[in-house]
Amino acid sequence: MNKKLFIKTFGCAMNMRDSEHIITELQIKENYSITENAKEADLIIINTCSVREKPERKLFSEIGIYSNIKKQNAKIGICGCTASALGEKIIKKAPSVDFVLGARNVSKISKVISIPKAVEVATNYDESNYEFCISKDSSFRALINISIGCDKKCSYCIVPHTRGKEISIPLDMILKEAEFRAKNGAKEIILLGQNVNNYGARFSNHHRKVNFTNLLQEVSKIDGIQRIKFVSPHPLHMDDEFIEEFAYNKKISKYIHMPLQSGSNNVLKDMKRGYSKEWFLNRVEKIKKLVPNVGIGSDIIVAFPTESEDDFKDTLDVVKEVGFDTLYSFIYSPRENTSAFNLEEIPRDVALSRLETLQNLHREILKSKAKKEINNTHRVMIENVIDSIEGRSDNGRLIKIEGSKEVSLGEIYDVVITKNENGSLFGKIA
Structure with missing residues (x-):
């Protein structure tokens, strides 16, 4: 009998890939098919992320939701990084969970689904x-x-x-x-x-x-x-x-993601990142020299416990100098089992103010860049044809394509930029 699998994935591309592995293993080896409706699933899997803020609270909230709507005899499995971090604590706190599978143990999915209360979270598993x-x-x-x-x-x-x-x-x-x-x-x-x-x-x-x-x-x-x-x-x-x-x-x-995390050498040292602001900027300079139209993205953590106002200004200076095309910015969030966990946190209002300042700066950078794109031509790979037609240029810019010309997913077209709206780019196929 065909069984149905519902899977919800949080977090990064690595988690997305882990979910793909889980789905394919269960489809081919255990005869599962995917459903978008958790209420009809025979197996519900939550693939967790421990990088997100308050991961434990989010996990147990999700478990509660699916425990209340699942059909009789359906199983619930917890996978991913939070599963690795908490292990059997998940089953002790949430008895409705049938198994826990850590991020380093994805290959064991066919095994654990048939073992009551299985916990496989060894981080030394190869x-x-x-x-x-x-x-x-x-x-x-x-x-x-x-x-x-x-x-x-x-x-x-x-x-x-x-x-x-x-x-x-x-x-x-x-x-x-x-x-x-x-x-x-x-x-x-x-x-x-x-x-x-x-x-x-x-x-x-x-x-x-x-x-x-x-x-x-x-x-x-x-x-x-x-x-x-x-x-x-x-x-x-x-x-x-x-x-x-x-x-x-x-x-x-010609898009590269370069996680900066901080523009302050003091904070980079406290973060144990292993490089300096000067090294980072030197690498950016070399990349831009060889690829003048390169797209560069980054991650930045604001309000790390040792970050002073001067440290934060150093970060703003680097953001201005590089002019990142994408920026994922977050307030520092403490995690158990990290060396920074016991450091005193910066007051929340200060952290929020710094994040807002950084994000406002980046929005202005994007608006300025977008204005310079009018009439430029990009090679765009089509990524969406359902709600609207859009794709990404070779240097990572998301471009919405106007007009009625038929296009295909995954195909590359020359697209001329015709306008921008608050930093968002629009174009037409040349």
């Missing part, structure tokens, strides 16, 4: 050589993991505690999946890892020496792949070889 079932869907985009875990010790970050030490996935496994996905219609490949450009630092089995630049070169040889993206690179590992490959490889999208 699934880097596990060949997940691969979906035969014809999506134009494919997410592909190239590493698992993280070796960094950023003082604010819970990820190393929930995903374990960094291990690279063997090159031949990555290329095999990329080739399969390309043959099934994928035109855009997104390579995933906590620190993608540290690829090759450690394999669990004997492996020839290879780095991220080598991987990019190999993936770009695959027929059918038109655009390669990756998230997220670490500024510390942006050596010249990597930057030059990014600049000169025509298949690599």
